[in-house]
Amino acid sequence: MKKYDYIIIGSGPAANHLLFKLARTKKTALVIEKGFWGGTCPNTGCQPKIFMEGAVRPVLNTYYLSGKGVEKPAKLDWNALIKRKKLIWAEFRREERSSIENEQVDTVFGHGVITGPHTVEAAGQEYEGENIVIPTGLRPHRLEVPGSEYAITNDEFFDLDELPAKTVVIGGGYVALELATLMQAAGSEVTVLQHSDRLLRPFDQEYVEKLTQMMTDRGIQIKLNMPVEAIAKTAAGYEVTAENGQKFAAGLVVDASGRRANVDGLGLEKLGIKFDPIKGVAVNEHLQTNVPSIFAAGDVADNGQLNLTPVAWVDSYHIYDFVENGLEEGIKYPAVATSTFTYPQIAQVGKRESEMEDGDTVRRMKLGATFASLGEGDTNAELKVIFNQAGEVVGASEISINAGDDINLFAPLIGKKDPAKFAMNNLGFAFPTLANKLDVLFR
Numbered sequence: 314m315k316k317y318d319y320i321i322i323g324s325g326p327a328a329n330h331l332l333f334k335l336a337r338t339k340k341t342a343l344v345i346e347k348g349f350w351g352g353t354c355p356n357t358g359c360q361p362k363i364f365m366e367g368a369v370r371p372v373l374n375t376y377y378l379s380g381k382g383v384e385k386p387a388k389l390d391w392n393a394l395i396k397r398k399k400l401i402w403a404e405f406r407r408e409e410r411s412s413i414e415n416e417q418v419d420t421v422f423g424h425g426v427i428t429g430p431h432t433v434e435a436a437g438q439e440y441e442g443e444n445i446v447i448p449t450g451l452r453p454h455r456l457e458v459p460g461s462e463y464a465i466t467n468d469e470f471f472d473l474d475e476l477p478a479k480t481v482v483i484g485g486g487y488v489a490l491e492l493a494t495l496m497q498a499a500g501s502e503v504t505v506l507q508h509s510d511r512l513l514r515p516f517d518q519e520y521v522e523k524l525t526q527m528m529t530d531r532g533i534q535i536k537l538n539m540p541v542e543a544i545a546k547t548a549a550g551y552e553v554t555a556e557n558g559q560k561f562a563a564g565l566v567v568d569a570s571g572r573r574a575n576v577d578g579l580g581l582e583k584l585g586i587k588f589d590p591i592k593g594v595a596v597n598e599h600l601q602t603n604v605p606s607i608f609a610a611g612d613v614a615d616n617g618q619l620n621l622t623p624v625a626w627v628d629s630y631h632i633y634d635f636v637e638n639g640l641e642e643g644i645k646y647p648a649v650a651t652s653t654f655t656y657p658q659i660a661q662v663g664k665r666e667s668e669m670e671d672g673d674t675v676r677r678m679k680l681g682a683t684f685a686s687l688g689e690g691d692t693n694a695e696l697k698v699i700f701n702q703a704g705e706v707v708g709a710s711e712i713s714i715n716a717g718d719d720i721n722l723f724a725p726l727i728g729k730k731d732p733a734k735f736a737m738n739n740l741g742f743a744f745p746t747l748a749n750k751l752d753v754l755f756r
C-alpha cells in the first residue's frame with residue numbers, strides 16, 4: 314500500500330493552499346478528486362462568476378449613465394461571453410490536474426472513502442496517510458418538490474450557451490442574486506422566488522433593501538414569502554408553481570436554494586466521525602475531527618465561519634502550522650471581508666449596524682455625493698463604519714459598484730484605535746479613491 318504524509322480528499326481552495334505550504338517541505342501528499350480539479354471556486358463558483366461580472370458591470374454602468382454623457386446602454390452578448398468563457402476554462406481544466414502533481418504530490422481521480430484512521434480508498438486502491446484531510450466542500454441543495462430535476466444549479470449555469478427570454482431563480486442568497494444580476498443584464502426577464510421575507514442574510518439589511526429596489530427598478534421581479542411547490546415541464550419551457558398557487562413561466566429555472574456539506578459516502582459513520590449533514594464535519598480548534606489523524610477544512614468544516622474561499626485558505630494554513638510547526642494556539646480567524654457581486658455590490662467586514670452593542674456608534678458617508686461616484690452614476694453609494702466605545706473600528710458595510718474592493722481597506726483597520734491617525738501615518742493611499750475619503754470619515 315502506497316504511503317503518504319497527507320491524503321487530501323478534494324482539490325478545492327482548502328486543498329491547494331495546504332499543498333502550497335507543503336511544497337516548502339519534503340512531505341508527500343495524495344490528492345483525490347471526483348469532480349473538476351481545483352474545486353468549486355475556479356470551476357463553478359467565484360471565478361466564472363467574477364469573469365462574467367467583469368462584462369456585466371460596464372454594461373450596467375452604461376445603463377445608469379445613459380443620457381448623462383453616455384448615449385445609450387451597452388448590450389451584453391451572452392452567447393459570445395459564454396463562448397469566451399468556455400475557451401479560457403477548457404485550457405484551465407486541461408492544465409489544473411498536472412499543475413497539482415509533482416514529485417511530492419500524486420493525484421487520483423475518484424470518490425475518496427475513509428476506511429480507517431490512516432487509510433483511504435479511491436478508484437479501487439487503498440492508500441495510507443499519516444494525516445487525512447477532508448476539504449470536500451459543499452454541493453447545491455436541490456428543492457424537495459415535484460419537478461425539481463428540471464432546475465439547473467450553479468454547476469451547469471456557467472456553460473449555458475443560450476439564455477432564455479424568461480428565467481426564474483429560486484432562493485435569495487448570494488448565488489440567487491448574483492446569477493439574477495447576470496441574466497437580467499443579458500436581457501432575460503428574471504423573477505426571483507424567495508421562500509422567506511429576507512434576502513442576503515449576512516449583509517446590512519438597509520443596504521439589501523436599497524439593492525433590491527435598484528434590481529427591481531431594472532426589471533427584476535423579486536417575490537418574497539413565495540415558497541415553491543412544484544416545477545413542471547410545458548410545451549414552451551417550464552412552469553414554477555408557488556405554494557399560494559401563483560404560476561411563473563420560464564425557459565430556465567435555477568435552483569439557488571443553498572448548499573449542503575459533501576459528507577455522503579465518505580465513510581464518516583463507520584469511523585464514528587461526528588458531522589451534521591448540512592453544516593458539515595465537527596472539528597476542534599485545530600480543525601481535527603474526533604479521530605485525531607483526520608482533519609476537515611474549508612466549506613465542509615463546521616467551523617462557525619461563512620463558507621468563503623479566504624476562510625478555506627485560513628483553515629489549510631492552520632492545519633499546516635499545527636501539524637508541521639506544532640502550533641499550540643487554536644485557529645484564529647481574521648475579520649474576513651465578504652461581498653456580493655451584484656450590481657451594485659454590498660460588502661461587509663466585522664460587525665453590522667444591527668449587531669451594535671451599548672456604546673457602539675455608527676458613522677455614515679454618502680459616497681454617492683462624491684465626484685467619483687457621480688461620475689460613475691453610482692448615486693446610491695453609501696458607507697457605514699461602526700466604532701466601539703474605545704473608538705476602535707469594529708465593522709464596516711458599503712453599498713456601491715466598487716464595494717467588494719473598497720471593503721478591503723477596512724479589514725486592516727478593524728481593532729485600530731485611532732483609525733484616522735493610523736491611516737494617515739501608515740497607509741499612503743492614492744488620490745482620488747475611496748481610500749482618501751477615509752480621512753473625512755474619521756474626522
Ligand SMILES: Cc1cc2nc3c(=O)[nH]c(=O)nc-3n(C[C@H](O)[C@H](O)[C@H](O)COP(=O)(O)OP(=O)(O)OC[C@H]3O[C@@H](n4cnc5c(N)ncnc54)[C@H](O)[C@@H]3O)c2cc1C
Nearest residue numbers: 323325326327347348352353358359425450611612621622
Ligand atoms: C456560484 C458560487 C459563487 C461563489 N463566489 C464566491 C466568491 O465570490 N467569494 C468567495 O469567497 N467564495 C465564493 N464562493 C464559495 C467558494 O467557492 C467556496 O467557499 C470554496 O470553493 C471552498 O473551498 P473548499 O476547498 O472548501 O471546497 P470546494 O472548492 O467545494 O472543493 C471541494 C472539492 O472536493 C471534491 N470532493 C467532494 N467529495 C469528494 C470525495 N468523496 N472524493 C473526492 N473528491 C471529493 C469536490 O468534487 C470538489 O472539487 C462561491 C460559491 C458558489 C457556488
Ligand SMILES: NC(=O)c1ccc[n+]([C@@H]2O[C@H](COP(=O)([O-])OP(=O)(O)OC[C@H]3O[C@@H](n4cnc5c(N)ncnc54)[C@H](O)[C@@H]3O)[C@@H](O)[C@H]2O)c1
Nearest residue numbers: 484485486487488489508569570571572620621652653654
Ligand atoms: N460573493 C460571494 O462571496 C459568494 C457567492 C456565492 C456563494 N458564496 C458562498 O456560498 C454559500 C452558498 O451560497 P447560496 O446562495 O447557495 O446559499 P445562501 O445560504 O447564501 O442562500 C440560500 C438561499 O436560499 C433560500 N432557501 C433556502 N431554502 C429554500 C427553499 N426551500 N425554497 C426557496 N429558497 C430557499 C435561503 O433563504 C437563502 O436565501 C454562501 O453562503 C456563501 O458562503 C459566496
